[in-house]
Amino acid sequence: MPAKVALKRNPKKNPLGRVFVGNIGALAIGLKYFLDPNRITLLYPHEYIKLRQGYRGFIVLIQDKCISCSSCARICPARAMKMLSVKVFDKRLKKEMVKKFPVINYNRCIFCGYCVDVCPTEALYHVPYHDLVYMNMQDMILSLEDFQKEPENVSAKEGIPVRYVFDEKRGLVKIKQEEEKKEISQPVEQTKQQESTKQQTNNPEPKSVNKGGVNQ
Amino acid sequence: MESSTSGSVVPHLPGMEVSELSKNTYEVYIGPAHPGSGHMRIIVEVDGDIMVRVDPDIGFVHRTMEKLAEGRDWIKNIPLFERMAILDACNITLPYVEAVEKLLGTEPPERARYLRTLLCEINRIASHLYGMGIFGVFLGHSTLYMWAFGDREVFIDLAEQMSGARLTHSYPVFGGVRRDIPDDFPEGARKATRYMRNRLNEYAKIFLNNPNIRSRLENVGVMSKNLATELGIVGPNLRASGVRYDVRLNEPYEAYGELEFEIPVFEEGDSLARAWARVEEIRQSLNIIDKVVDWLEKHPRENFMHEKFWKTAPKLYKDVYTGQIDYAGKYRVKLMPLFASLKVPPGKAFARVEAGRGEMVYYVESDGKDVPYRVRVVSPSFRNVIAFKYLMPGHRLMDLPAIYGSFDYFPPEWDR
Amino acid sequence: MITWYLVYRIIVDDIIFYPPIYQFLIIPGLIAALLVALFIIWFERKAAAFVQMRYGPREIAPRIGGAIQLVADLTRYALQEIIIPETVDVLPYILSPIIMIILALLPLEAVPLTSIRTYFPIPPDYSLLIAVALSTLSPLFVVLMSWASNNKFAVVGGIRESFIITAYELIAVLGFLSAAAMTQSFNIVNIVNIQMSGKWLGLLNPIALLAVFIAVLMSTSGFPFEIPDSESELVAGPYTEYTGLLYGLNMGGGYIKRWVFSILIALVFLGGWAPYKPVPGIITGYFIPSLIVSIKALIVMAIMSFLRSVYGRYRVDQALGIAWEILIPLTLAAFGLGLAEAYFGII
Numbered sequence: 001m002p003a004k005v006a007l008k009r010n011p012k013k014n015p016l017g018r019v020f021v022g023n024i025g026a027l028a029i030g031l032k033y034f035l036d037p038n039r040i041t042l043l044y045p046h047e048y049i050k051l052r053q054g055y056r057g058f059i060v061l062i063q064d065k066c067i068s069c070s071s072c073a074r075i076c077p078a079r080a081m082k083m084l085s086v087k088v089f090d091k092r093l094k095k096e097m098v099k100k101f102p103v104i105n106y107n108r109c110i111f112c113g114y115c116v117d118v119c120p121t122e123a124l125y126h127v128p129y130h131d132l133v134y135m136n137m138q139d140m141i142l143s144l145e146d147f148q149k150e151p152e153n154v155s156a157k158e159g160i161p162v163r164y165v166f167d168e169k170r171g172l173v174k175i176k177q178e179e180e181k182k183e184i185s186q187p188v189e190q191t192k193q194q195e196s197t198k199q200q201t202n203n204p205e206p207k208s209v210n211k212g213g214v215n216q
Numbered sequence: 217m218e219s220s221t222s223g224s225v226v227p228h229l230p231g232m233e234v235s236e237l238s239k240n241t242y243e244v245y246i247g248p249a250h251p252g253s254g255h256m257r258i259i260v261e262v263d264g265d266i267m268v269r270v271d272p273d274i275g276f277v278h279r280t281m282e283k284l285a286e287g288r289d290w291i292k293n294i295p296l297f298e299r300m301a302i303l304d305a306c307n308i309t310l311p312y313v314e315a316v317e318k319l320l321g322t323e324p325p326e327r328a329r330y331l332r333t334l335l336c337e338i339n340r341i342a343s344h345l346y347g348m349g350i351f352g353v354f355l356g357h358s359t360l361y362m363w364a365f366g367d368r369e370v371f372i373d374l375a376e377q378m379s380g381a382r383l384t385h386s387y388p389v390f391g392g393v394r395r396d397i398p399d400d401f402p403e404g405a406r407k408a409t410r411y412m413r414n415r416l417n418e419y420a421k422i423f424l425n426n427p428n429i430r431s432r433l434e435n436v437g438v439m440s441k442n443l444a445t446e447l448g449i450v451g452p453n454l455r456a457s458g459v460r461y462d463v464r465l466n467e468p469y470e471a472y473g474e475l476e477f478e479i480p481v482f483e484e485g486d487s488l489a490r491a492w493a494r495v496e497e498i499r500q501s502l503n504i505i506d507k508v509v510d511w512l513e514k515h516p517r518e519n520f521m522h523e524k525f526w527k528t529a530p531k532l533y534k535d536v537y538t539g540q541i542d543y544a545g546k547y548r549v550k551l552m553p554l555f556a557s558l559k560v561p562p563g564k565a566f567a568r569v570e571a572g573r574g575e576m577v578y579y580v581e582s583d584g585k586d587v588p589y590r591v592r593v594v595s596p597s598f599r600n601v602i603a604f605k606y607l608m609p610g611h612r613l614m615d616l617p618a619i620y621g622s623f624d625y626f627p628p629e630w631d632r
Numbered sequence: 633m634i635t636w637y638l639v640y641r642i643i644v645d646d647i648i649f650y651p652p653i654y655q656f657l658i659i660p661g662l663i664a665a666l667l668v669a670l671f672i673i674w675f676e677r678k679a680a681a682f683v684q685m686r687y688g689p690r691e692i693a694p695r696i697g698g699a700i701q702l703v704a705d706l707t708r709y710a711l712q713e714i715i716i717p718e719t720v721d722v723l724p725y726i727l728s729p730i731i732m733i734i735l736a737l738l739p740l741e742a743v744p745l746t747s748i749r750t751y752f753p754i755p756p757d758y759s760l761l762i763a764v765a766l767s768t769l770s771p772l773f774v775v776l777m778s779w780a781s782n783n784k785f786a787v788v789g790g791i792r793e794s795f796i797i798t799a800y801e802l803i804a805v806l807g808f809l810s811a812a813a814m815t816q817s818f819n820i821v822n823i824v825n826i827q828m829s830g831k832w833l834g835l836l837n838p839i840a841l842l843a844v845f846i847a848v849l850m851s852t853s854g855f856p857f858e859i860p861d862s863e864s865e866l867v868a869g870p871y872t873e874y875t876g877l878l879y880g881l882n883m884g885g886g887y888i889k890r891w892v893f894s895i896l897i898a899l900v901f902l903g904g905w906a907p908y909k910p911v912p913g914i915i916t917g918y919f920i921p922s923l924i925v926s927i928k929a930l931i932v933m934a935i936m937s938f939l940r941s942v943y944g945r946y947r948v949d950q951a952l953g954i955a956w957e958i959l960i961p962l963t964l965a966a967f968g969l970g971l972a973e974a975y976f977g978i979i
Binding site for chain 1 (some may be wrong): 274285288289291292293294295296359366367369370373376380381384386394395398403404407408409410412414415418420421422425426427428432434460462464465469472473475476477478479480481482483484486488489492497515530532536541543544546548549550551552554555556557
């Protein structure tokens with residue numbers, strides 16, 4: 001059944017009804033939402049959306065699976081992915097040889113996911129998060145080692161994960177995921193400990209300087 | 217040169233257009249850096265409060281899309297063309313994919329056609345909501361702006377579940393689509409459509425039937441049927457003037473020929489009719505989404521990539537598709553490595569779709585190499601912008617945002 | 633001790649609670665107006681956010697709903713560089729926002745805020761007439777501002793401002809004077825005393841209240857009704873060339889004008905300090921009545937602020953059409969209703 005045309009006209013109202021019904025309708029809707037607000041705002045650093053698997057986030061390489069076919073570098077529309085020649089020890093041939101592996105430049109990447117889709121051995125995959133800040137442009141060009149690590153999920157350190165669920169009355173409803181919080185809290189503690197140890201190692205020098213300043 | 221010596225005549229310099237102003241008028245430059253102009257300039261000649269001459273001056277965000285496309289492999293142009301209007305990404309790239317498919321001689325399988333239709337309609341709703349939001353803020357109605365952008369999030373979320381990205385989906389590829397819908401998608405989509413139907417009534421209450429807004433829009437910028445066809449206006453703006461033209465109706469593509477839906481045509485042709493046309497189109501798109509989701513649920517998840525690309529696929533590709541590999545996700549189609557260096561047989565192809573703002577046309581010419589010889593893009597906003605020149609004169613300066621916003625004009629789409 | 637006590641009494645009685653100073657600078661003058669502007673702008677943003685599916689100002693102080701956000705905004709305006717374009721007429725350009733603010737507060741000098749004779753800033757016999765007359769002064773400086781800016785958008789905005797002011801100030805003046813027709817007095821103290829019995833003039837003559845309410849809404853250019861500085865075609869209208877603190881004064885100026893009118897509405901139509909009977913003494917006779925009037929005015933302003941989330945902007949000719957074709961006949965009808973009520977002795 002193809003489409004068909006439906007002739008319509010602007011809804012008409014008599015002038016008196018327009019003044020009263022229109023104004024009262026608008027005011028009533030305004031008051032309804034004033035008294036019962038339907039908020040969908042994400043309080044971002046305090047909360048973050050736990051995206052589902054399949055989201056096209058940052059890309060990670062599994063080097064063992066890579067067969068150096070360079071399909072990913074050829075299909076990259078933004079020329080973000082480049083092949084890098086590295087000396088590696090080939091286990092099958094049992095000799096050291098030069099092989100090519102992909103590295104990525106996040107300055108250019110547009111997260112289209114073609115490289116992941118084209119990889120014949122599934123050596124690349126997406127992580128389901130995308131909010132990460134690099135301190136300078138140089139850091140965004142990843143080395144082969146960095147490209148194999150999953151980038152740190154920074155928003156998970158500060159915020160609590162939420163998920164948006166569709167709802168008939170409210171559109172999107174925010175659901176806090178308390179259970180998943182526990183899983184994430186462990187690495188957070190570890191990083192905190194690391195930071196505190198770093199601070200302890202760093203601290204003695206400025207402290208002594210301060211003391212000296214006070215004594216003088 | 218003689219004219220420049222005499223005092224009263226304006227000098228004519230090469231490449232410079234000089235026009236004398238009459239005595240009682242003056243020019244106001246609205247844009248390109250103006251809160252109500254977007255990435256364009258509208259030169260308005262005002263006589264008192266009445267606009268006498270309106271000259272839309274475009275080209276401030278020109279990015280040489282067509283030329284860039286000539287230097288890129290076939291598949292790499294899909295993410296490029298998305299950048300014309302990222303809020304309407306699937307509709308914008310679909311005709312390019314269709315044109316190249318015509319050159320390749322492939323037809324997408326049935327399920328892929330339905331999936332493309334689904335994302336196109338989701339994008340159409342998101343695009344209309346975006347346009348309505350901007351329209352609202354042009355008229356000083358900040359609530360509609362926030363509501364439309366908030367509700368657009370629902371459909372962006374749907375699109376994200378389908379394609380993995382919020383805006384730049386890069387969803388259709390030659391011969392099919394890149395993913396199937398996830399298992400819990402139909403339920404969420406039905407809830408979203410039911411929610412949006414209720415919301416449209418509330419939009420009408422607070423915005424379209426609000427006497428304040430109605431008085432701004434009614435009988436403002438009336439475009440007659442003749443003028444609309446003469447100027448070559450497309451999309452909901454054309455249908456608001458009473459012309460029965462829609463690519464989905466006249467030349468059904470993808471799954472539109474098999475679906476039953478209405479195309480709302482309004483007769484008034486004023487700003488209010490253009491706003492209502494969008495609301496009614498959203499309502500029809502919601503119906504289409506419901507129908508497509510029903511169809512997708514009923515039919516098995518068979519291949520949604522053309523067999524030409526799929527039959528030689530190794531076992532790993534089928535594992536990824538069925539979700540056997542835990543880190544790789546589910547229902548993903550792996551692209552064959554030949555996509556990276558696809559050579560399209562020589563020929564010329566033409567395809568068009570009904571994008572959110574109107575008819576989107578691609579003309580693709582190949583000379584058998586791995587890059588296109590020529591890609592010509594005609595975008596709906598380009599065809600709509602000329603209407604400002606003929607509709608605005610005679611109206612008051614405050615009608616400029618009311619007419620501009622009702623056309624849902626999107627500068628990056630024309631400027632390519 | 634006695635000398636210190638005397639100094640204290642002089643400071644409190646003769647300086648702080650000296651009526652012209654108290655009413656111009658403290659309540660409901662400059663300081664109260666500033667606090668009210670801070671609160672109302674916060675409330676406006678918060679109310680709009682409630683309707684519009686979001687939170688509004690929050691992050692600066694989540695526990696109190698971001699209430700001190702406006703302090704931060706004010707600091708930003710105050711510390712921003714003031715850029716004076718070369719093409720402007722410098723003296724009126726700088727002076728007119730300042731004069732506008734001062735003149736906007738001037739009507740507060742004319743209204744009595746208590747029924748006790750010692751706390752009248754001026755003799756209250758014609759106070760309603762004087763206050764209404766003074767309230768029409770400050771918009772002139774918006775027009776001057778737009779002329780001094782030497783900018784096309786500013787000039788168009790200034791012309792619109794003058795159109796709107798001419799139409800809507802007239803409605804406001806006529807609406808307020810219908811109260812005089814009802815009570816046969818220009819004395820605000822008399823007007824409030826008549827309302828002491830619970831017969832608020834706003835209830836007896838709701839048409840006049842509605843007309844004045846709409847007139848104040850339109851003439852003070854709050855967000856969706858800011859036809860002179862409508863953003864989508866005139867950038868910022870008369871204020872286009874202003875930056876930093878001068879721009880902040882302009883933005884605050886609208887709220888102060890609205891505040892002054894709200895005080896007048898509260899006094900004339902909503903019973904002033906009505907349930908409370910002033911008793912001699914600084915606190916009981918002056919401070920508390922002025923506070924009651926201020927709170928009533930604040931509620932009026934809050935209702936005006938809420939309307940921004942429901943309505944859009946009228947076109948300038950439509951706004952003028954509403955004024956001359958609908959509201960002025962309505963106001964005259966309200967005037968007649970007031971006269972009739974006075975004739976039949978309902979008041």
